[in-house]
Amino acid sequence: MIEIPLDWSGLGLVKNAFLSLLGGALVSALVGPFMFMRRLGFVSAGISHALLGVIGVALLFGLPLSAVLVPATVVLGLFMGMLERRSRSGAPEVAVALTWTVGMAIGITALRQVKGYVPDAMSYLFGNAFLLSGSDVLFAWGLSLSASLAVLLFFRGLLACAVDEEFAVSQGLPARGLYYLLLVIISLAVLSLVKSLGVILMIAMLLVPPAIGERKSRGILGMFLWTLGINLFTVCVGLWLALRMDLPVSVAITFVLAGLYILL
């Protein structure tokens, strides 16, 4: 990946972490509510966990991560969506869990086989926002903006399908196409968060704020505003906590989200 310096002050790494998480807060505020409303948390967690397999294989074969990750994650997302779709008509949901765990197993195995310097598997599992380079931040923002733009472009269709997919079809909406579009959007959102929050803990950032937003709001706009507000608060407080208590950012953010979920 080409290194682009983005540290404008002595606090460059903190700033990179903050900027990256800010992009994550934005995309989570737009994508998270749809994941929550459509009960795609399990599928999304499957995508993020199986992503470790893609990372491991890419590193093992010396493939450029920046070129491989986007298409591979999108394919993974579509595959997971297909499995989830099938599970509704009777096929066991275990297929999604199997892809998830096999993906992780492949990732761990591949990372163990890589010769020479390998990035710590733990940093992919739990993220490390303080080790992000300028190009990492730009990569994450590119993905966040793409996913956010897609949500805004197709907001009404995605919402109509979330409310009642069969009614949406009766209205002439391409429900199946919108479902797979949502899976692609989720894949991009997951990828934008992988380096800062890790494949395991990012799911809290995507699912907890909309769950609180749903409880607190009277209408759909309220849910999205609550989610955005919680995300921004969580990023700021989580980053502060991480610096004060010498915690990984993802861990601090998870604690903040858990606290908010209980309190609100």
Added chain:
Amino acid sequence: MSERKIALEVEDLWVSYGESVVLEAVSFRVERGRFIGIIGPNGAGKTTLFKAILGIIPVKRGKVRVFGEDVDRVRDRIGYVPQMVETNPMVPLTCGEMVAMGLVARPWGVRVLSGSTEDKVRRAMALLGIEDLFTVPYKTASVGQKQRVLIARALVKDPQILFLDEPTASVDEPTETNVFYLLNQLKGQGMTIVMISHDIGVLSQFVDEIACLNRTLVYHGKGGEELSSAITSAYSCPVDLIAHGMPHRVLKRHEDD
């Protein structure tokens, strides 16, 4: 029957879920401006028939035409009230936003309610007497209110044909009667109404014709003795004829009870 007069035409419709045939050679026509009630025992395929007509599920064989056209070409003229269980309780919409969903015919765009759509939504809600629910969260509305919100959602685009899948299930008697009076009023304005109901007694007071479905169409007409025997056969139990020549009440328990 003149082609121009026909609102709905179903011809030799077959639907199956995997190996299991749910609908078999169903054929019927509904004239414009008529109110038809569809009855049948549980599992008879009534909801499946609606879903097949509306293109929600694929058909194995057969043809459906609405106003002489393929359904996809006339969706803006079709209103649909699905069973209430179909709506997702995880989506926090106000009742006004829920009604506005009936105007979403294209996937793009951000705003759910704008100036012009808000007027239409308020008008549709006023028809059902629920205009005061506009800003009320849908999830907190009562069952009867939710049912009326879903009917308003179907009416918001001024459809010419309305499909209702048990719209009066779980509502109290006055609400049920009000719904039927509204439907009758809409029929008077030229709307074609196709409605599934279990309440044969109330249905029989309002509909012009009735169809009895049990995997295949066992009866389609205006009622009378022929319907009575068709229903007895479909429900596998005797029925009594009370009002308007329509079957009203099951007299005996099923043999296997």
